[in-house]
Amino acid sequence: MNTLWVVIFGTIVIYLAYNFYAKRIDREVIQADPKRATPARMYTDGVDFMPASRNVLYGYHFKSIAAAGPIVGVITGVNLWGWSPSILWLLIGVSFIGWASDYSAIMVAVRNEGNSLSAIAHRLISPRTRTILFLFIFFYLLLIAGAFVGILAPTLGARPDVPFGIFVLALMGLLAGQMLYKMKVDLVVVTLVVVVATILAMALGPLGVNLAKAPVDWSQGPISGAIVAINKSVDTAGPLYTVVDPTNADPRIPAPGADGKRPTTATYDAATGAIKVLPSYLLWAVFLLVFSYLGANLPIWRFAQPVNYIGFWITGLVIILSALGAVLAPFLNPAVAAFKAAAFKGFLPAQPTGAFQPLWPMLFVTIACGAISGWHALFGSVGTARQLEYETDGLPVGGGAMFSENALGLLSLTAVSISGGAGGVAFASGVGRLLNVGTFGALPVGYGTALGFGAFVVIVLTVTQLIFRLMRVTLGEWLGEAWGGFKNQHVATVVSMIAATLLLLSGTWVYLWQLFGASNQLMAALSLLIVTVWLASTKRNPAFAGIPMLFMYVTTMAATLVTAYNLYVTILLRPSLSAISVWGAWAMIIVAILLFATALVIGLDGWQAYVRYRSAPPRAAPAPARARG
Amino acid sequence: MAKDPQTPDPKAPRGMSRFFRTVREITYGMAAHDMTRAALRTRASMEHLFILITMGDLLGVPILPPYYSMRLLPYVVPQISTWKRRMLREKDATDAIF
Numbered sequence: 222m223n224t225l226w227v228v229i230f231g232t233i234v235i236y237l238a239y240n241f242y243a244k245r246i247d248r249e250v251i252q253a254d255p256k257r258a259t260p261a262r263m264y265t266d267g268v269d270f271m272p273a274s275r276n277v278l279y280g281y282h283f284k285s286i287a288a289a290g291p292i293v294g295v296i297t298g299v300n301l302w303g304w305s306p307s308i309l310w311l312l313i314g315v316s317f318i319g320w321a322s323d324y325s326a327i328m329v330a331v332r333n334e335g336n337s338l339s340a341i342a343h344r345l346i347s348p349r350t351r352t353i354l355f356l357f358i359f360f361y362l363l364l365i366a367g368a369f370v371g372i373l374a375p376t377l378g379a380r381p382d383v384p385f386g387i388f389v390l391a392l393m394g395l396l397a398g399q400m401l402y403k404m405k406v407d408l409v410v411v412t413l414v415v416v417v418a419t420i421l422a423m424a425l426g427p428l429g430v431n432l433a434k435a436p437v438d439w440s441q442g443p444i445s446g447a448i449v450a451i452n453k454s455v456d457t458a459g460p461l462y463t464v465v466d467p468t469n470a471d472p473r474i475p476a477p478g479a480d481g482k483r484p485t486t487a488t489y490d491a492a493t494g495a496i497k498v499l500p501s502y503l504l505w506a507v508f509l510l511v512f513s514y515l516g517a518n519l520p521i522w523r524f525a526q527p528v529n530y531i532g533f534w535i536t537g538l539v540i541i542l543s544a545l546g547a548v549l550a551p552f553l554n555p556a557v558a559a560f561k562a563a564a565f566k567g568f569l570p571a572q573p574t575g576a577f578q579p580l581w582p583m584l585f586v587t588i589a590c591g592a593i594s595g596w597h598a599l600f601g602s603v604g605t606a607r608q609l610e611y612e613t614d615g616l617p618v619g620g621g622a623m624f625s626e627n628a629l630g631l632l633s634l635t636a637v638s639i640s641g642g643a644g645g646v647a648f649a650s651g652v653g654r655l656l657n658v659g660t661f662g663a664l665p666v667g668y669g670t671a672l673g674f675g676a677f678v679v680i681v682l683t684v685t686q687l688i689f690r691l692m693r694v695t696l697g698e699w700l701g702e703a704w705g706g707f708k709n710q711h712v713a714t715v716v717s718m719i720a721a722t723l724l725l726l727s728g729t730w731v732y733l734w735q736l737f738g739a740s741n742q743l744m745a746a747l748s749l750l751i752v753t754v755w756l757a758s759t760k761r762n763p764a765f766a767g768i769p770m771l772f773m774y775v776t777t778m779a780a781t782l783v784t785a786y787n788l789y790v791t792i793l794l795r796p797s798l799s800a801i802s803v804w805g806a807w808a809m810i811i812v813a814i815l816l817f818a819t820a821l822v823i824g825l826d827g828w829q830a831y832v833r834y835r836s837a838p839p840r841a842a843p844a845p846a847r848a849r850g
Numbered sequence: 851m852a853k854d855p856q857t858p859d860p861k862a863p864r865g866m867s868r869f870f871r872t873v874r875e876i877t878y879g880m881a882a883h884d885m886t887r888a889a890l891r892t893r894a895s896m897e898h899l900f901i902l903i904t905m906g907d908l909l910g911v912p913i914l915p916p917y918y919s920m921r922l923l924p925y926v927v928p929q930i931s932t933w934k935r936r937m938l939r940e941k942d943a944t945d946a947i948f
Contacts, residue, residue, distance in 0.1 A: 264935055266894070266932040266935060268887070268890045268891055268894040268936070271890075273883070274875050276879065277875045277876070277878055277879035277883055279876060280876040280877065280879020280881075281879040281880065281884065283880060284879070284880040336940070337944040337945055339944055340940060351942065358943065358944070521888050522885070526885050529884075530881060530885065533881050534881070603944050603945060698943040
């Protein structure tokens, strides 16, 4: 297997699924009609409801849905089960479930006056569904925040060349906001200044370090050496406590050496399998939280938006050049293009300490975005649906963006598979090699890897800051009535951050990620449930949404139970573990039970609504409103 | 009648200019559309607050129409239908977070 086959398979599958399945559903089931007035044209208010070109909306929707999910999930999936089941799930998932979820969530909102999914569920299913969805969304965001900070903090600790670029990114974000909105500088000039400065800072990180020598001595460089000195000074007291990851997916666990054994490092004890929680881990977690605090609380134009704008150019450049490298590698450098990761590790790969990681259902929640994601449905129904100019734009925008995100997931899989390692290291190392090929050797592999690490952190961090922003809004909306303090944005942010940090520091990362994946996929299943009930209520064939919904619902409910079981067996039944790990496991088990119970109630209500609509006599459909123009 | 997107527009760019326009629009959508929307939201919030203060009685808010409200009315008229819809539209947390 090599990178070219991934490009060929991916292109063929996406082409067939889009042209022969998605278009057919759009034409025959949803019956998209370009002459039917969309909410954007009926309620044009120049703000939320505003018609936009399908190209603009495609870019907007893709940017909003493509984040860390298709990267981190694929890294973990390849590590646990191998690349072949991962690529199969990515391609089959997006063809039959992923695009259907994104597209149908947009179309159900378009046909329901641009209402959000929770408002539609309130009307179609039951009033309590909306309340439960709020609860669900908050815990969903909490899990994402914990999982994302959990993968970034060890990356910053292990790669002293990366933090400087992130620090400059924050400064450039502030500068870009000031230049754009206060000094009214032209966008092109601002882009040139801040993007070039950030890329330069990312390139300066490994300056003076011999990247060709393994292991790399980071203390050689003036910038990375300073970060190493900071890490050493805070780590003098030794580890705070230890945790374990029974699946070896935690980013602090090193990849096995040539002898197949994992070496002991500063953060990992190979003899006991213990992961040491060092003070520097806490330091970088706090650094990320401060960054996210700024993103969550400063006016959006001041920090979050400019940072995301800079991040877009950096990650866009890395992705385009890596994709070019993936296409060219088989011709220019076949050794780089060959897959080194294991193709298949079994349906129930053996895990240390007895963790139960069956391919079904766990692969389907570990690789979430890229195949299917509930986040897309949430965003699509509220953000994109209200700007759709014509109903016929729904498929190229919703379906097209989802297929494009799948391509990002495939690129991530390629990067991980050609490097053969594990975790973010494998991804960055693979990206480094692809960038080297994509730039025709102009960018050395070492610097490409450093840029890969930087891009990885930027992709995840830009989303993390927005997650905390959403959490504080959700908390204010949800609990603000009970106690007015939650309406204060600083209180809501601090409470959200404390909750995410507690989960992060006490929990096991892989379970945190899998619980997030399960909640994300459950969100997608609930969105498909709403679409199924809506199709039943309008007497149309709901199979294209109903069958994927059943599969995702059963799979994710099972995955939630498996994760809870794993937490119990591998953490709670090990008396040698620290009390913090035990409390973390209990906290995650409680979150898992909450997710399970809320999804069960929504599923039950959805089923009753479905039966009600199916048995109701058909009603004459009202004539569609015609667009004015 | 609304323009049918499936009917080719004779004025639409063709060939390479169409390609470049598509690339420009997609890049704008990815890079800056959310910034534009945030700016529009901020402006709309200010304007709607202003209309609420001066013309709140249109929504049933007990504001006696003073002299200045009457003077401002002609300038506000174009926005009133949009404003009423935005103010009275059912909203929930998902509206607030995106």
